[in-house]
Amino acid sequence: MYCQQQFKEYYEEIKISDEKAGLREKRTILLDALSAGLSEEVPTWTHFNQGSYAMGTGVMPLDGNYDIDVGIVFDMDSTEYTALEIKKEVFFALNKGNRSVEIKYPCVRVNYMKGSEVDFHVDLAIYCKEDNDYYIAKGKTNSDEDKILWEDSAPKELIDWVYERFSGDDRKQFLRVISYLKRWRDLKLGHSNLPSIALTVFAGEYFVPNHDVFNDNKPRDLLALKDLAEMMKNKLDWGMFDIHLPVSPFTSLVAKLTELQKENLQDKLECLISVLNEAQSETDTHKACKKLAKQFGDEFPVPEAEAAKSNTPRSVTVTGSSA
Known part of the structure; x- marks a missing residue:
């Protein structure tokens, strides 16, 4: 058989879809919050979907805490901010309301809470773009200095x-x-x-x-x-x-x-x-x-x-x- x-x-x-998880609406709300929360001194930015959500291979996690991967591309070169500095700007813009934000090594993670439990989370991968090359911000608050860096990346090419x-x-x-x-x-x-x-x-x-x-x-x-x-x-x-x-x-x-x-x-x-x-x-x-x-x-x-x-x-x- x-x-x-x-x-x-x-x-x-088992598949994740916009209809099943309401992902499009949740992503839009977060991006609007980021736009409102960033200071005027921070460079402008654009976004794109990445990860399994963009590739159509996402599955609902066993614990129900599904994630959305979004790329945030700042219009700047890698000399304007260190990788950790720009991630902190994103952190402070979003760390409010029913969101719990943490700086992870490869991204900024935004946890949405339901009571004391995480309902779902959004991973924001932070990039800068120089000419046609993307660089992803790596590092977290307690990282050694040599581990805080802009790393060559090609997220759209992978998709x-x-x-x-x-x-x-x-x-x-x-x-x-x-x-x-x-x-x-x-x-x-x-x-x-x-x-x-x-x-x-x-x-x-x-x-x-x-x-x-x-x-x-x-x-x-x-x-x-x-x-x-x-x-x-x-x-x-x-x-x-x-x-x-x-x-x-x-x-x-x-x-x-x-x-x-x-x-x-x-x-x-x-x-x-x-x-x-x-x-x-x-x-x-x-x-x-x-x-x-x-x-x-x-x-x-x-x-x-x-x-x-x-x-x-x-x-x-x-x-x-x-x-």
Whole structure:
């Protein structure tokens, strides 16, 4: 069983969308607050969406604290403010109301609170632009001086790189498979050393679309996901698992993965591949989906068993006379 209908329903359940999370409105409110809160001395700025939200690969987090990534580009060169100075300007402009703001090393994070809990957060990546080159502000309040810097970056090129990997139905399947893999990672790994961008870039390099050319070209997400998972496990088995940004600064995206975490990832992938094979071989959709749900969580739909359907009492219309 390919369980394609169930995979698509699962995708609709786990993906982040403007409609589901009200992201567009929340982003607009924050940007308006930033515009009102910055002093007149601070250079003008523009913004753009970035991260999984811009790429269409965002999934609802297990704890409900979803995030929005926004790039803020100041019209200045890197000599006008240090990376930390401009981040502090953003911090003071936004640190009020029901927002809790913190300066993280790669961004300024704005937490929106619901009672004492974080409801959602917005990560503002702060850039300056010199000619056509972007530089991102790195550093936080207690960083050593040599760690406070403007780092070469290419955020829009990364978005374009992901977008241009595939087109049409292939792109739709590509984005769905990345989302399945990200939710599986959240459920099975229990650490953040395999970041979402690493999974996205790996898929961009090795994903192969899978459609049934003999059956109206219907997508086979299960097979496309299995092929990608097998490639990842092979890379780990061969000691060749290293994912780099495909744009400047070309850094490793899995540098924090320990050897023990790599071994655990191998084991988890082996289990995932085994379950995908079992589901593919299963002739009963209910049984196949029950197996898949153990890998992908309670949101993965499991249709009613055929036996249960056949045992459901039906209304009976009696005609003629009884004996």
